[in-house]
Amino acid sequence: MxxxxxxxxxxxxxxxxxxxxxxxxxxxxxxxxxxxxxxxxPMADGGEGTVDAFATAVPGARRMPVTVTGPEGAPVEASWVRLPPTADATADAPGGTGVVELASASGIELLGTPPRLRPFDAHTRGFGEAIAAALASGVSRLVLGIGSSASTDGGAGLLTALGARFTDASDSPIADGARGLATVSRADLSRLAPLPPQGATVLSDVTNPLLGEHGAAAVFGPQKGAATDDVAVLDAALARLASLLGADPDAPGAGAAGGAGFGLLAWGARLVPGSAAVAELIxxxxxxxxxxxxxxxxxxxxxxxxxxxxxxxxxxxxxxxxxxxxxxxxxxxxxxxxxxxxxxxxxxxxxxxxxxxxxxxxxxxxxxxxxxxxxxxxx
Missing domain, CATH: 3.40.50.10350 (Glycerate kinase; domain 1)
Structure with a gap:
């Protein structure tokens, strides 16, 4: 049978x-x-393999190659996936959903095996560059997977790639990664790219806040190479960033991916449980x-x-x-x-x-x- x-x-x-x-x-x-x-x-919760899962599961999905700045600063060949457009497509916004994952652009797997952990210098700039490429193509909606992060930069790297400017007390751009957050004094979001017409949905199975004993630095920092004494330094750096942006650092998921969840909340994105959202989309x-x-x-x-x-x-x-x-x-x-x-x-x-x-x-x-x-x- x-x-x-x-x-x-x-x-x-x-x-x-x-x-x-x-x-x-x-x-x-x-x-x-x-x-x-x-x-x-194939399913995913926002981590490594999210793009592959959508490319396999959704008829008509197209993989879009892009070269971005990896978490160590070197070029990385990544890709995002365009899902077929829906009835809301127009000439000005061709439509479709862009699926972008942090893992393939700024993930810890990109640091080698065993990984060359960089707790203060790894960043999410490449993830932001991949998001910018999807926006430039005219997608009407973004689905962003943020698992497998290599960094604890609070999303400052991805926001910089999207047009934000973070500067120190002398108005000089801060360094990438958490090292730069330790000196950040001003955040200029006036040139930040707008969200696509149907917004951005962030997939994450993490509900940690940005700061404190359950936050990004304390819970996930050690996985990214932070020593015991580094955790308090990283948490203080994230707190400096949080004081400059309008998002709620206590929001569930703000601490996901080294605080990338917080950065995306500051952009206006919406965080949702990954598995359920993927299931709906496929x-x-x-x-x-x-x-x-x-x-x-x-x-x-x-x-x-x-x-x-x-x-x-x-x-x-x-x-x-x-x-x-x-x-x-x-x-x-x-x-x-x-x-x-x-x-x-x-x-x-x-x-x-x-x-x-x-x-x-x-x-x-x-x-x-x-x-x-x-x-x-x-x-």
């Missing part, structure tokens, strides 16, 4: 992007059930409603995965539609609640170890897809 299968995983962090993971799972599924209609809808609900089986997944499924992560959202959509859902994960932790899944597959168990699974994720995702195809009925 032929079925319709929707494959909608998140990326397997640090191992394989969502689009490639979906392809591998699909290959295994088709090996066991070649007659099934398999639809790939038409997940309609695809699931027409499916007989759904497969989702992520790198590590644990006790916190039910709180807003991709598998939880996809699972909720499937449950509402009465469609069975299966889970693929790099590892499934002992504290994970998998009761809502019709079947599960752990790459660690299939490969015999986490090291083996991470060494060849395509192979083991393919095996996981095949295993789930064997175990699940048409529904």
């Amino acid at each position: 032929t079925g319709t299968v929707v494959i909608a995983p998140d990326s397997f962090k640090g191992t394989i992007a969502a689009a490639a993971a979906a392809e591998a799972i699909a290959e295994g599924w088709r090996r066991e059930r070649p007659s099934d209609d398999v639809r790939l809808l 038409g997940l609900d309609d695809a699931v409603a027409a499916a007989s089986v759904v497969v989702t997944g992520e790198g590590s499924y644990d006790g916190q995965s039910a709180a807003g992560k991709v598998p939880a959202h996809v699972g909720a959509v499937a449950a509402a539609a009465g469609v069975p859902v299966a889970l693929v994960a790099g590892r499934i932790a002992p504290d994970a609640d998998v009761a809502g899944f019709a079947a599960t597959a752990s790459l660690t168990e299939l490969a015999g170890s986490s090291r083996g699974a991470m060494a060849d994720p395509v192979r083991w995702l393919t095996e996981a897809g095949a295993a789930l195809a064997r175990s699940l009925s048409d529904g």
